[in-house]
Amino acid sequence: KAxxxxxxRYLIKTRGQxxxxxxxxxxxxxxxxxxxxxxxxxxxxLFEYFSETQRNKGNFPGRFSGRQxxxxxxxxxxSTLELGDSxxxxxxxxxxxxxxxxxxxxxxxxxxx
Amino acid sequence: AQSVTQPDIHITVSEGASLELRCNYSxxxxxxxxxxxxxxxxxxxxLLKYFxxxxLVQGIKGFEAEFKRSQSSFNLxxxxxxxxDAAEYFCAVANPGSARQLTFGSGTQLTVLP
Numbered sequence: 001k002a003x004x005x006x007x008x009r010y011l012i013k014t015r016g017q018x019x020x021x022x023x024x025x026x027x028x029x030x031x032x033x034x035x036x037x038x039x040x041x042x043x044x045x046l047f048e049y050f051s052e053t054q055r056n057k058g059n060f061p062g063r064f065s066g067r068q069x070x071x072x073x074x075x076x077x078x079s080t081l082e083l084g085d086s087x088x089x090x091x092x093x094x095x096x097x098x099x100x101x102x103x104x105x106x107x108x109x110x111x112x113x
Numbered sequence: 114a115q116s117v118t119q120p121d122i123h124i125t126v127s128e129g130a131s132l133e134l135r136c137n138y139s140x141x142x143x144x145x146x147x148x149x150x151x152x153x154x155x156x157x158x159x160l161l162k163y164f165x166x167x168x169l170v171q172g173i174k175g176f177e178a179e180f181k182r183s184q185s186s187f188n189l190x191x192x193x194x195x196x197x198d199a200a201e202y203f204c205a206v207a208n209p210g211s212a213r214q215l216t217f218g219s220g221t222q223l224t225v226l227p
Contacts, residue, residue, distance in 0.1 A: 004156065031213065033213065033214075033215075035215075035217075042217055042218075042219045043203065043205075043217035043220075044217075045214050048214065055213065058214070090156055092157070100147075100159070101157075101159065101215065102158075103156065103157075103159070104149075104158070106154065106155055106156045107156055
């Protein structure tokens with residue numbers, strides 16, 4: 001069974017631009033969660049989607065948004081990029097029964113210059 | 114609010130030696146508890162989890178963890194470390210009844226000496 005895939009793996013953007021990251025969950029998983037990982041703040045929860053609905057949201061500004069499609073693929077968008085948005089963005093999927101995130105994707109490394 | 118503390122930023126052990134990584138949590142009740150491992154350039158992989166029941170939990174790759182309610186701890190152990198265990202290890206908690214939103218510790222970087 002294929003794991004969680006994230007595209008692109010690396011991205012360089014300029015401050016003020018916007019960016020869209022994509023996550024394809026493990027086949028059969030309907031829940032997708034996003035996390036931001038930075039050296040200073042560590043791993044922080046962004047949001048979780050299930051059946052195209054956002055169920056939980058972390059403490060991030062409105063510039064961070066996401067969505068989920070009917071095939072469970074998810075995208076997250078960051079508008080008006082700031083230097084502090086440079087991070088590794090990780091996606092994880094789970095079945096809905098336990099919600100346990102057994103595997104995360106390899107992440108998208110976003111660098112904002 | 115729940116929180117997780119991993120007091121050791123970096124630990125170095127020799128191959129074949131035993132390992133214990135510390136994790137303390139702050140939560141009003143017994144949360145769901147997890148240990149993850151992250152190798153360079155990789156995402157996180159779940160090593161083991163505790164929901165309830167037996168306080169000694171066995172995981173993958175020969176790891177185990179013990180939940181101690183009185184100490185609010187969930188320490189990870191391995192009797193004999195292999196060079197391939199070098200990675201960063203994260204402890205995480207979630208509200209009981211839902212593992213959907215994880216709160217992570219700051220991580221412990223493990224170096225294994227030959």
